[in-house]
Amino acid sequence: MSDPIIAKKAYYSIGEVCDITGLKPHVLRYWESQFEVLSPNKNRAGNRVYRPKDIEVVLLVKNLLYEEKYTIEGARQRLIEMRQAGELAEERQVVLDPEFLSIMKEELQGLKELLTRPDAT
Template sequence: MRPTGTEIPEKRYFRIGEVSAITGLEAYVLRYWETEFPSINPARSRSGQRLYKRRDIEIILQIKDLLYQKKYTLAGAKRY
């Protein structure tokens, strides 16, 4: 259930800056959401950088829609 108009490039992994550009969310928001939503669980590179998969981005976009468009609370989005 991805918001329409959001294109995710065909790649295996994305760094946090790329995810930020795709989703329109700041990196600190992405890091915070990782602590609140266990389903967002990026892998780590050897140097410790977050490596998001396409599925992670789809989940982030769904959460963004719930919070910003549908006006769910954080607790409500977690239950969704």
Template sequence: MAVRQQLPAKLYYRIGEVAGIVGVEPHVLRYWETEFRSIRPQKSAKGQRVYSRRDVETLLKVKELLYSHRFTIAGARRKLREGGIEPPPPDAGVSSEEAQRMRAALVEIRSEVLALMDELDRV
């Protein structure tokens, strides 16, 4: 069972503080941001990441799932989604037939652009 630690009573935490609280290096936090849509720190006026209390709690849960329960990234994402923490993946709303038509149109446009470029090279 994971030990619940008491978070300092603050609204926002810097990446170094969060790394210390969670017990991982800052680069791991940055990587997890790319893998979990629920972790979205704000940027300060100086461009530094500032994490909310909710972000820190989510990061602690991610660490527990990955390190203690040995989940994969995808498994941890799915578990967080089941718990209502991780939002569902974005849906482009495009059918496979529509995607195929779009690809064909792009191929045609590309060939037209290449033909025009060849024509311009001859001028």
């Protein structure tokens, strides 16, 4: 079962996924071209729509690249190994541990405060 923070909606826009994951849109688009398991659907307008499962995969890729220091090729191979061993769903959940989500929540709250702060002009 997905974490409640991610499972609030059935579909998310690329902007919402960027807010959730702390990544830029061009990074997500690049990762789509590099990782077969990351392939969000597109709506009628041609915009990417991410399901909660897709966001979990994005977070897993982010963890492999940024925390575990895999190269793109190494992360791609690791994802293939996880998929073949039936571990992909489990590993998607591992990156959603409470500490990780707590850090993400703090960062998002900081951004919200920064964006809603009244101008000093």
